[in-house]
Amino acid sequence: MPAATLDITILGSGTSTGIPVVGCDCSVCQSADPRNKRTRCSALIKHGQYNILIDTATDLRQQALRENIRHIDAVLYTHSHADHMHGIDDLRSFNLRQKAAIPLYGSPRTLERVRDNFAYIFADAEIPGYVPRLSLQPIETAFPLFDLNIVPIPLNHGGMQAYGYRCGPFAYLTDCNGIPEESLPLLENLELLVLDGLRFKPHNTHFNIPQAIEMAQKIGARQTLLTHLSHEVDHPRHDPQLPERISFAYDGQHFSLEISQTEEKAVGSQLS
Ligand SMILES: [Zn+2]
Ligand SMILES: [Zn+2]
Numbered sequence: 288m289p290a291a292t293l294d295i296t297i298l299g300s301g302t303s304t305g306i307p308v309v310g311c312d313c314s315v316c317q318s319a320d321p322r323n324k325r326t327r328c329s330a331l332i333k334h335g336q337y338n339i340l341i342d343t344a345t346d347l348r349q350q351a352l353r354e355n356i357r358h359i360d361a362v363l364y365t366h367s368h369a370d371h372m373h374g375i376d377d378l379r380s381f382n383l384r385q386k387a388a389i390p391l392y393g394s395p396r397t398l399e400r401v402r403d404n405f406a407y408i409f410a411d412a413e414i415p416g417y418v419p420r421l422s423l424q425p426i427e428t429a430f431p432l433f434d435l436n437i438v439p440i441p442l443n444h445g446g447m448q449a450y451g452y453r454c455g456p457f458a459y460l461t462d463c464n465g466i467p468e469e470s471l472p473l474l475e476n477l478e479l480l481v482l483d484g485l486r487f488k489p490h491n492t493h494f495n496i497p498q499a500i501e502m503a504q505k506i507g508a509r510q511t512l513l514t515h516l517s518h519e520v521d522h523p524r525h526d527p528q529l530p531e532r533i534s535f536a537y538d539g540q541h542f543s544l545e546i547s548q549t550e551e552k553a554v555g556s557q558l559s
């Protein structure tokens with residue numbers, strides 16, 4: 288079977304405030320290194336003609352302009368926290384170009400929050416063109432999307448559940464401080480893992496960097512990027528201190544991964 292390609296772009300690698308933090312004079316927030324400038328966490332999966340967005344981060348418009356994203360064919364939501372969702376209204380620009388609704392995938396709970404938090408989008412009285420056109424597609428198990436197999440990965444994010452997603456050799460696990468045992472078999476044989484690694488100090492709802500390193504080594508992907516980074520992380524100073532095959536993500540990073548159809552089926556079958 289011929290190999291297809293997944294092109295991954297790190298749209299945003301920053302924690303909920305974005306970096307620089309408003310009003311902060313620390314050396315990272317004042318740094319001129321572009322890798323220390325972080326928009327809110329998000330990623331793009333490009334497969335053939337299709338663009339799949341992970342989360343609608345607060346900085347979606349800025350990310351779409353920077354990466355010249357001209358269409359969005361689906362959104363995968365990890366969870367309902369504001370930094371991952373509040374760029375939702377920027378999907379309107381894509382609706383206007385595409386003249387079609389955009390499907391949003393996520394857990395039933397996450398999509399309930401979309402409907403509650405952004406009721407104006409779903410209100411019948413709204414005038415077309417002034418609100419995004421979206422369709423809610425709750426998912427709880429692996430599902431096919433544009434001839435890919437998308438596998439939701441349940442994660443612990445403090446007291447709530449968040450989803451990570453696996454797609455062939457790629458997995459994206461932001462916002463977590465624990466990975467349930469049942470989720471680990473879904474993370475075997477990865478080429479590229481993106482994993483939450485907020486900061487050095489401990490945190491109640493995110494892996495700190497030592498915990499993220501330990502988890503990355505347990506999962507054993509060929510390459511791991513730590514994301515959702517705070518202003519404690521100074522890229523040029525701290526990146527060389529990470530173990531081999533682990534690095535800090537930065538905005539605008541691109542990866543091209545090969546995906547074989549047989550690999551795809553193998554991952555999906557683990558759920559049945
Ligand atoms: Zn977050
Ligand atoms: Zn700072």
Ligand SMILES: [Zn+2]
Pocket residue numbers: 366368444462
């Ligand atoms: Zn969160």
